[in-house]
Amino acid sequence: MRISKGQKLLFIGDSITDCDRAKPEGEGLFGALGTGYVSYVNALLQTVYPELEIRVVNKGISGNTIRDLKARWQEDVMHERPDWVSILIGINDVWRQYDAPFMKEKHVYLDEYEETLRTLVTATKHSVEGIILMSPFYIESNKLDAMRYTMDQYGSVVKKIAQETNSLFVDIQGAFDRLLKFFYPAALAWDRVHPSATGHMVIAQAFLVAINFEWKKNCDNFVY
Amino acid sequence: MRISKGQKLLFIGDSITDCDRAKPEGEGLFGALGTGYVSYVNALLQTVYPELEIRVVNKGISGNTIRDLKARWQEDVMHERPDWVSILIGINDVWRQYDAPFMKEKHVYLDEYEETLRTLVTATKHSVEGIILMSPFYIESNKLDAMRYTMDQYGSVVKKIAQETNSLFVDIQGAFDRLLKFFYPAALAWDRVHPSATGHMVIAQAFLVAINFEWKKNCDNFVY
Amino acid sequence: MRISKGQKLLFIGDSITDCDRAKPEGEGLFGALGTGYVSYVNALLQTVYPELEIRVVNKGISGNTIRDLKARWQEDVMHERPDWVSILIGINDVWRQYDAPFMKEKHVYLDEYEETLRTLVTATKHSVEGIILMSPFYIESNKLDAMRYTMDQYGSVVKKIAQETNSLFVDIQGAFDRLLKFFYPAALAWDRVHPSATGHMVIAQAFLVAINFEWKKNCDNFVY
Amino acid sequence: MRISKGQKLLFIGDSITDCDRAKPEGEGLFGALGTGYVSYVNALLQTVYPELEIRVVNKGISGNTIRDLKARWQEDVMHERPDWVSILIGINDVWRQYDAPFMKEKHVYLDEYEETLRTLVTATKHSVEGIILMSPFYIESNKLDAMRYTMDQYGSVVKKIAQETNSLFVDIQGAFDRLLKFFYPAALAWDRVHPSATGHMVIAQAFLVAINFEWKKNCDNFVY
Amino acid sequence: MRISKGQKLLFIGDSITDCDRAKPEGEGLFGALGTGYVSYVNALLQTVYPELEIRVVNKGISGNTIRDLKARWQEDVMHERPDWVSILIGINDVWRQYDAPFMKEKHVYLDEYEETLRTLVTATKHSVEGIILMSPFYIESNKLDAMRYTMDQYGSVVKKIAQETNSLFVDIQGAFDRLLKFFYPAALAWDRVHPSATGHMVIAQAFLVAINFEWKKNCDNFVY
Amino acid sequence: MRISKGQKLLFIGDSITDCDRAKPEGEGLFGALGTGYVSYVNALLQTVYPELEIRVVNKGISGNTIRDLKARWQEDVMHERPDWVSILIGINDVWRQYDAPFMKEKHVYLDEYEETLRTLVTATKHSVEGIILMSPFYIESNKLDAMRYTMDQYGSVVKKIAQETNSLFVDIQGAFDRLLKFFYPAALAWDRVHPSATGHMVIAQAFLVAINFEWKKNCDNFVY
Amino acid sequence: MRISKGQKLLFIGDSITDCDRAKPEGEGLFGALGTGYVSYVNALLQTVYPELEIRVVNKGISGNTIRDLKARWQEDVMHERPDWVSILIGINDVWRQYDAPFMKEKHVYLDEYEETLRTLVTATKHSVEGIILMSPFYIESNKLDAMRYTMDQYGSVVKKIAQETNSLFVDIQGAFDRLLKFFYPAALAWDRVHPSATGHMVIAQAFLVAINFEWKKNCDNFVY
Amino acid sequence: MRISKGQKLLFIGDSITDCDRAKPEGEGLFGALGTGYVSYVNALLQTVYPELEIRVVNKGISGNTIRDLKARWQEDVMHERPDWVSILIGINDVWRQYDAPFMKEKHVYLDEYEETLRTLVTATKHSVEGIILMSPFYIESNKLDAMRYTMDQYGSVVKKIAQETNSLFVDIQGAFDRLLKFFYPAALAWDRVHPSATGHMVIAQAFLVAINFEWKKNCDNFVY
Secondary structure: OOOOOOOEEEEEEOHHHHOOOOOOOOOOOOOOOOOOHHHHHHHHHHHHOHHHOOEEEEOOOOOOOHHHHHHHHHHHOHHHOOOEEEEEOOHHHHHHHHHOOOOHHHOOOHHHHHHHHHHHHHHHHHHOOEEEEEOOOOOOOOOOOHHHHHHHHHHHHHHHHHHHHOOEEEOHHHHHHHHHOOOOHHHOEOOOOOEOHHHHHHHHHHHHHHOOOOHHHHOHHHOO | OOOOOOOEEEEEEOHHHHOOOOOOOOOOOOOOOOOOHHHHHHHHHHHHOHHHOOEEEEOOOOOOOHHHHHHHHHHHOHHHOOOEEEEEOOHHHHHHHHHOOOOHHHOOOHHHHHHHHHHHHHHHHHHOOEEEEEOOOOOOOOOOOHHHHHHHHHHHHHHHHHHHOOOEEEOHHHHHHHHHOOOOHHHHEOOOOOEOHHHHHHHHHHHHHHOOOOHHHHOHHHOO | OOOOOOOEEEEEEOHHHHOOOOOOOOOOOOOOOOOOHHHHHHHHHHHHOHHHOOEEEEOOOOOOOHHHHHHHHHHHOHHHOOOEEEEEOOHHHHHHHHHOOOOHHHOOOHHHHHHHHHHHHHHHHHHOOEEEEEOOOOOOOOOOOHHHHHHHHHHHHHHHHHHHOOOEEEOHHHHHHHHHOOOOHHHHEOOOOOEOHHHHHHHHHHHHHHOOOOHHHHOHHHOO | OOOOOOOEEEEEEOHHHHOOOOOOOOOOOOOOOOOOHHHHHHHHHHHHOHHHOOEEEEOOOOOOOHHHHHHHHHHHOHHHOOOEEEEEOOHHHHHHHHHOOOOHHHOOOHHHHHHHHHHHHHHHHHHOOEEEEEOOOOOOOOOOOHHHHHHHHHHHHHHHHHHHHOOEEEOHHHHHHHHHOOOOHHHOEOOOOOEOHHHHHHHHHHHHHHOOOOHHHHOHHHOO | OOOOOOOEEEEEEOHHHHOOOOOOOOOOOOOOOOOOHHHHHHHHHHHHOHHHOOEEEEOOOOOOOHHHHHHHHHHHOHHHOOOEEEEEOOHHHHHHHHHOOOOHHHOOOHHHHHHHHHHHHHHHHHHOOEEEEEOOOOOOOOOOOHHHHHHHHHHHHHHHHHHHOOOEEEOHHHHHHHHHOOOOHHHHEOOOOOEOHHHHHHHHHHHHHHOOOOHHHHOHHHOO | OOOOOOOEEEEEEOHHHHOOOOOOOOOOOOOOOOOOHHHHHHHHHHHHOHHHOOEEEEOOOOOOOHHHHHHHHHHHOHHHOOOEEEEEOOHHHHHHHHHOOOOHHHOOOHHHHHHHHHHHHHHHHHHOOEEEEEOOOOOOOOOOOHHHHHHHHHHHHHHHHHHHOOOEEEOHHHHHHHHHOOOOHHHOEOOOOOEOHHHHHHHHHHHHHHOOOOHHHHOHHHOO | OOOOOOOEEEEEEOHHHHOOOOOOOOOOOOOOOOOOHHHHHHHHHHHHOHHHOOEEEEOOOOOOOHHHHHHHHHHHOHHHOOOEEEEEOOHHHHHHHHHOOOOHHHOOOHHHHHHHHHHHHHHHOOOOOEEEEEOOOOOOOOOOOHHHHHHHHHHHHHHHHHHHOOOEEEOHHHHHHHHHOOOOHHHHEOOOOOEOHHHHHHHHHHHHHHOOOOHHHHOHHHOO | OOOOOOOEEEEEEOHHHHOOOOOOOOOOOOOOOOOOHHHHHHHHHHHHOHHHOOEEEEOOOOOOOHHHHHHHHHHHOHHHOOOEEEEEOOHHHHHHHHHOOOOHHHOOOHHHHHHHHHHHHHHHOOOOOEEEEEOOOOOOOOOOOHHHHHHHHHHHHHHHHHHHOOOEEEOHHHHHHHHHOOOOHHHOEOOOOOEOHHHHHHHHHHHHHHOOOOHHHHOHHHOO
C-alpha cells in the first residue's frame, strides 16, 4: 500500500468527486465525504486498513473545470497540507464544448487544460508525498463519438503529465470501457457522465488498485 | 464465486438493509437499492463480475423483526422467486428489550426468534439455490455489555441454524469486532446500530468474502 | 390542413408527450397541456388557425410503454371520442432493455410492440377521421449504437403499420437526425431521450408539416 | 433571414420576456431562456436554422419599465456585446397608471417613455447590427378601453422611434388583435397581460416573420 | 334589519364566496369564514348588531357553477337548516364559455342556469325565512364586451327569479359599475373576477344595504 | 369627511396594524395593506368615497412599542410626507410588563410612553393636516384586571395628548367594551390582544366614525 | 407512592394532555409522550423511581370534550388494560360556550358532562387499581370572570364524582391559583388555556403530590 | 435555597444546554429556553418558588467545547451580568477524540480543558454570587469504556476546579450512573449523549438538589 499510517489523502475535482459532500470542510461525520467514489474509497480503506488511520478529505465542487481548480488551489489544496492529492478534472472542460456550443467562454480547450494542470501538479509535487491523476471519462463505448474522442485527448494529456511528473495515473476511462462491454451506457450513467453506484465503485476500485490496496488482506476471519 | 450467471439475489432485513430503498419494488435505477450495504454489494458485483448479470433485489424494511419477516415472507420472498436469499435480522428483536423495556409486546425473545427463523429457512431452502444468514450485530466492543451479550446469543442461533440447514453464515459481528480494535464505536455508528459508509462496507465485504468474490479478478488492466 | 373546424385532436404517449400535463383531464387553462410538443402544437394551431377552433387533448403518461397504452385505451382514447389520434410510443419499450437489462419483465420486445400497436390502430381507425403515428426516437447520431439500432427497428414497425392502416406517419427520428448534423446530442437532450425546448419544437414542426400546416398563412399583416 | 451565422441575439424586457429565465446569465441549459416567447424563438431558430449557430440571450426582468431598462442597460446590454437587440417594454409603464392609480411615482408617462427609449436605441444602434422594437400590448379588443387606448399610444411611439432609427418594428398588439377576432381575451391571458402558451407563440411568430424566418425551409424530408 | 336574533345566515357560491374558508364546516374560529365578503358581512354584523347573535355559515366552493350547487344543495344547504340563504352563483357558468371555449361540457348556458336556479329557490323558500339572490358580476365597464354582455343576461335572470319568488335581489354588478366610474378594472380585480379587499367590501356593503343594515346604529359612543 | 381628495393617510403601529402588510412599502396590490383594520379602512373608503382617491399606507411592525416608533419615525413617517397620520401604539409597552415580568429592559413604562408620544406628535403636527391617536386596548371586560387597568392608564395618556395637540382621539378600548357586553373576550381575540375579523372591523368602524365617514352616502342605487 | 412496580399509568384528555404525542400509540421513544405534563410526570417517575418500571401511556387528543372521550373509551382506555387511569377533561366543553357561542352543537353543558364522566368512571373503576380525576382549569385569577366561573362548576363536578367513586382528585385549578398570586395569566399561558413549560410543571407537580411521589427519595448521593 | 429573590441565573454549555433555545437572547416566551434541562429547572423554580422571581437565561450552543465558551465568554456571560452562572461543558471536547479520531484540530485535550475552565471560573467568580460547575457525562455504565474513562477524567477536573474556586459542583455523571442500574443506556439517550426527557430531568434534579431546592415547600394545598 502506497499510503502510510496517519497520512492525509485529499481528493479534488468536479461533481463526480463532490457528490453532495459537506462544504466547506469536506470531511467529518454523517456523510461529509458525499455519496460517491470518495466515500467508497474511504470506506474500503477503513474496512481493510483500519490500523493505518488514513484521513480522507473531499474538495470536489460540482461544475468545476481545471480553471476553477486553479482559482481555489491555494485555499483548498495547499492550505490543507495533504500528503496525497488525487485530481479528477476535465469532464466539464470538454462537456461545455458539446452541450453549450455557443457559450465559448465556458469552454476550456486542450491547451489551457494541459498548461494549467501541468502548472498545478508541478507546483505541488514537492510539497506532497504523491499525486494521483485520474483520467476524465465519458461513459460512451463508441470511440468515434465526438465528445468521447475529445475526452480521450484530455485523458492522454493527463497520462502524459503523470509520466512527466512521476505521478500515479489511473485510467478511469479504461475502467469504464471494460464494463461497457457488458452494459449499455444508460445502465451506468443517466447522462453518460454522472455514474450510478456501480460507476462510482468502478472509479474507487481503479483508484485503489493504483495505490496497491489489498482487498483480501483482512479476510482470514471470514473463512468458516 | 458461488453465484452464477443470471441469478437473482434477494436481500431481506431491517433498516440496515432498507437504507431508503425504492418501495415496493426494491430494484431499478436511481438508487432503488438504497444507500447501504446492498447497494455496495451490487456495485462491487457489477464492477468485478459484469459478465455474470446478477440481479440484486432489496426487500429490507426499517424496524422489522423476524416476526415482521414472517408476515411478509410469502409476498416479498417466495413470490420474487430468487435464486439466493440473504437474511440480516434480529437487531430490533433485541434492541426493543433495551430501549423500550416496558413495551414487552414489542420484544422478540430468543425462543421465538430461533423458531421463526428456522421455519422460514427450512421452508425456503428447497426452492432456492442457497441461503445466506448474516449475524445480527451491535457495534459495541464490550462483550459483557448487556445488549451486546444478548445480541451474541441471537448471533449464535443464526450460526446454528446456518449449520443445520447448510446455509452460508456470515459473521457480521466478527467483522465489526475486528474494526473495533481500531475505532471507537461512535466513529462507526452514531447509535452503535446504524453504520456509517465504512460500517456498510464492512458488511458488504464480509458478505462478498462469504460468496468467494474475487476482488482482483479484473485488475490486470490497472497495472501501468 | 388536414384537421377541420371544431375537431378534437388527442395525443397519447409517454413522458415526451406528458410533460407535466394536468391529470386526468389533459386539457384546460394554465398549462394543462404540459410544457412539451403538445403545448407547442396547440399554440401554433391557435396562432395560425384561430378560426378552426381545434380542441387539443394530452393523454401522455410518463414511463408508459405500448403495454400501458393498451390497458388505458378504452378510457383515455375511445371514451374521449377524438377526431384525430396521435400516438408517440415505444421509447420506454426499448430503453428498459438497455438501462435495466436484468428486469426483463419490464422489456417490451418488438413482437409484442408490433402486435399491440397494430391491434390498437386497427380497432380505432374506423371511429376516427385519422390516426397519426410518430416514430419513437433516440437522440444519438451513431446508427450502430445498440439502443439506436433497436429504436430504428421499432420505428420501422411504426412506419409499416402506418402504411397498412392508411395512417399518417411522422418520422421524428429523421427530424432529429437532421439536427444531429449540427448539434451534439447533449445539446438537445440531457439523456438522449427527454428533449430540450428545441427538441420539442422539432417534434412539433414534424407533426405540423405532416398535417399540412401552413406557417405563413396569416402573416400578411406583419409586413411593414 | 436577417440574422447571420454565429451572431448573438439579446432580448430585454419585462415579465413577458423574463418568464423565469436563469439569472443573471440568461442563457444555458435546462430552461435558462425561461418558458416564454424567447424560448420559442430560440427553439424555432435551432429547429429550422441549425446551421446558423445563433446564440440567444434573455435579459428580461419581471416588473421592469423603461426606467429600469435604462438603469441596467450598460451591464445587461452593452456589456454582452450582442449583434441584435430586441426590446419589448412599456406594459408596466402603462399598467401601474391603471392598477395602482395613487402611486404616481411608479407611473412612467409617455414623455419619459419616449425620451428614454429613443436615447437607448440611439446610443446603441451603431454598436450592433440591428435593433428590433416590439410594441407593448394589451390583450383587450376594445380600442376605447382606457388602458388599451393608452397602450396604443405607447405602441405608436415605439413605431415612430423604429422608423426614425431604422430599427425593425414588430407589431405585437396587431398580432394579438388578429387572434382577438376569434378568442375572448381570457382565453389568451388570465389578466390580459401575461399570455398563455398560445400568446407567447403569437409573439414569437410575429418576431420571426419580422426577421424573415422561413418556416418551411427544412421540410423536404417530411414529405412521404 | 331583516335578520332577527339568533338566526342562521348561510352563504353559498363559488370562489368569490369561498375565499379559503374552513372545509367542510364553513364556520368557527380562526378565519373559518374565509377572507372575503362573507367574513366582512359577519364582522360588520357582529360589530354593529352584537346583540342579535346572528350565526353566519360559508358554504362557497371555488369553481362552482349552478350545476355544482344543485348537486350539493341537500347536504350543504337543506341539512344546515338555515333561516336565510344567500346565493351568489353564475360567474363560472359564463366564464368557461369565454376562457375555455372548446370545452363545451363545462359551459352552463342560460336555460340550464335559469331552470336550475329557479328549482333550487322554489324548493327552498318555504323552509327558510328568506332567500337573498346576488347577481353574478364581471368587473368590466364596457357593457358591449362579450362576457360582460352575457353576464348581464345571467344577472337579469337572477333578478327575474328574485321577483317571481319574493326573494331579495342584490345588484352586485350595479355596485361594481358605480366604482368603475372611478377605478379601472385592474385596480379592483386582477382578472376582472376575483376582487381585491375593496371589491369584497363592495359586495358586503351591497348585501348589508339590502337587509337594511344600519351602520350608524351604535356610533353614539364615538362622539367626543 | 375630514380627509380630502388626493390625500395620503398613513397608519403606524404594532402587530394590530401590521397584519402581514408588504414590507417595506406598505402599499400596493395583492394585500399590501395586510389583512387587518388598515385594509378594512381602505376598502370602506374606496367603496364609499371612490371619487376621493385617498392613498392609504400601512407602516405597522409587529412587536413595536413607542420606543421602536421613535427610532423609525423619520424614515417611516416624515419621509413619506403623509397628510394624515394615525397612531395605534402601547399594547406591547404594557404587555411585556405582564407576560415577561423579569425582562424589565423590554418594559416601556408610562412616563417614557407619554413623553415619547408627545414628542412625536408635537414634532409632526405642523407638517400634516391631522393626526389621529387611537387608544391602545385590551380585550378584557374586567377593569380591575391588572393589565387592563394599566392599559387604561396608557389610553388616558393618549387621550390627554390628543386634547393637548388638537389631534383626533379614537377610543378603541371603548369600542371593544361595547362588544364585550355581548361576547366573551375569547370570541373576539384568542389572546385578548390580536383580534378576529370582527375585532378589526370594530377598530375600522371607530376610526371611520372619528373622521366623519358616511356609510350610507352611496346607497341610493341599492334600493329596489 | 401509590403506583406499584410494573404498573401501567394511562393519561387521557384534550390538547393539554396531547401536546403532540405519537399517535396512535401514545408511548415509545423520541418524544412519543409529547412535550407536556405527561412527559414531565414520566421523566420525574423515572428519575426518582427508576426501580419501579412504571409504564406511562398518553392518549390525549387535542380539542376533545368528555363526549369525545366516551366515543373512544373502549379502544383507547379499556383495550389498553391500564392499572391507573388519569383523566383531565372539560376545558373544551366549557370553552366552546365562550369562544364559539353560536355553535351550540359543540357545547357540552354541565349535565351531560357530569353524567358522562360519572358513567365512564363507574364503568372503569373495577377494572383498574385507581382512577385520578384532575380538575379542568382556566388560568384566570378573577373568579367572577364568566368562563372561570363556569369552569369552577365543572371542577366541582369532578371533585364530587371523585368522592363518590373513591377516585383521587387533583385540584389543578387550585395549583394554578397559587401561581396566579405571583404571575399574570399571560406569563403562564398565551390564551389562558395552553400552559407554558411552567404551567405543565404545575400540573405534573400536583399530580405527583397526589400519588405521594417523594422528590427527595434518591437525593443522598447529591450531597457533597 | 441558594438563589435569592430577583437574581439572574445563566446557563452556558453545548447542545445539552442549547436544546433549540431562542438565539441570541436565550430567554423570553414560547420556548425561548429550549426543551431541555434549562427549561425544566426554570419550570420547577417558578412552580415551587414563584415568589422569588428568578430570571433564567440559556446561552448554550450545540457543538461547543470549552474553547468555544472562551471565545464568547465576554459577550454571552459577562455582558449579561448574571448573579449565578452554571457551566456544563466538555462532552464535545472528549467526543471528537472518539468519533472523529483523525481530525485532531477538533480535539480539546485535558490540559487545555482544565486551564481554560480554570481561567474562566477564576476571572468570573468575583463578579457573581456563585458559579455552578456540572460534570460532563457519558451515558455508558462501563467505566472501562474508553470514552467513559476519558470523560471521567474531565469530570474530575471539573470537581477539582469547583473545590479550588469554592464553586458548587454537580455530579451529573453520578446522577446518570444511578439510573444506569435500572435502564440500559439506549433507553436514556439514543447516542449515549443527547438525553431523553427523563435524562434532562435527571440533570435538572441534580442541579436543583445542589442549590437546596425544596420540592415539597408548596404542597400543603394538594392534601385532600
